[in-house]
Amino acid sequence: MKKELSFGLIALVMVGLAGCGAKNSSDNAAQNSKTASLTAENASLKRAKSAQSASLKATNSSLKQAQQATKEASNSTSNVTNESENESVHLTDEQKAKVNAAFLAWASQQAEIGKMAVSDWYFDHGSAGHGDWYAQTPDGKVQVQDFGVPGAGQFPIHAVGGCVFYTAKDGTIGHDKLYAGSFADNYAVNMDFTKPVSKYLLGDNGVVYELKTGNGTAVSTNTGFGEYSDDGQTAGTVDRTFMVSKDGAARAELQKLLATYR
Incomplete structure (x- = not known):
């Protein structure tokens, strides 16, 4: 079991x-x-x-x-x-005058905004020789007056026109006719040299060149410009060099005006 x-x-x-x-x-x-x-x-x-x-x-x-x-x-x-x-535009004297007049109208508005005066009397000279007048820039010489010595073909850039911004002694704001006095009196007639002065030079390459001066320094219509010798072989010295302006609005305005002729 x-x-x-x-x-x-x-x-x-x-x-x-x-x-x-x-x-x-x-x-x-x-x-x-x-x-x-x-x-x-x-x-x-x-x-x-x-x-x-x-x-x-x-x-x-x-x-x-x-x-x-x-x-x-x-x-x-x-x-x-x-x-x-930046390509140069070939303009006749009449076309240059139209572009310069239109630019001056624009510049007058800008001067009013900045409480300054502006004139197109940016360049002039008294008795001189027979050579061309020019301005020196980083891009080369700009012909501002053509007497054919050495002639337009010898310059890479040619002036379309220009203007000068400044403070007027009489308080003028905007466009000012600065030719009131004799050539000998020049800018001293109505320009306050103790304040900033800016010359604008319009190149036919579409670039606006600028010469800043004033601020205690006397300025005249031939400040920043030089003359070639009578045989066109030698460029006279210039006291100041124009620089490429940082005023983008001015460049845009010039480009717009030149576009018609491109």
């Missing part, structure tokens, strides 16, 4: 162990399947991220190429525009 009980107990234990083994095996299989599934998902996510990263890189590369192409095209257009704007 005891033997039968022992065998029965052993059988039950073995069945229980077999059941546990089967359960553990099933659990392990499920765990392995879950791990494999997670590994596959991670691999899929990595592939998706890698593909997305590659796509973004390609997009950024295309965008940079497009931006570079746009920049180069813009620079090219800008260079062409600048070259066109």
Whole structure:
């Protein structure tokens, strides 16, 4: 009887162990399947991220190429525009007078805003020789009076006209007729030399050149200008050099006026 009980107990234990083994095996299989599934998902996510990263890189590369192409095209257009704007325009004396009159009208408005006076008597001289008169600029000599010695062909730039901004002694604001006195009196008639004085020289290359003076220094109509010798071989010295004006509005106005003749 005891033997039968022992065998029965052993059988039950073995069945229980077999059941546990089967359960553990099933659990392990499920765990392995879950791990494999997670590994596959991670691999899929990595592939998706890698593909997305590659796509973004390609997009950024295309965008940079497009931006570079746009920049180069813009620079090219800008260079062409600048070259066109700086090309000299051949004008007759009548055309120069029209451009200068229109510029003076614009300058008069600017002078009123700045509470200053302006006159087109920017250049003149008394008795002199037979050589051409010119102004010196960073871009070369600008012919301001043509006597044919050495002649217009010897100058890279030619004056279209000009004006002079200043503070008037009599309080005039805007356009002022500065010719009231004799040539000997010159600017002293109505120009306050203790205040800033600016001469604007309009080049046929579309550039506005400026000579800043005054502030305690006497100024005359030939300040900033020189004369060639009678044989046209030697350029007389100039006391001051005109610089490219930083007045962008003045340049824009001159460019607009010259555009009609380009």
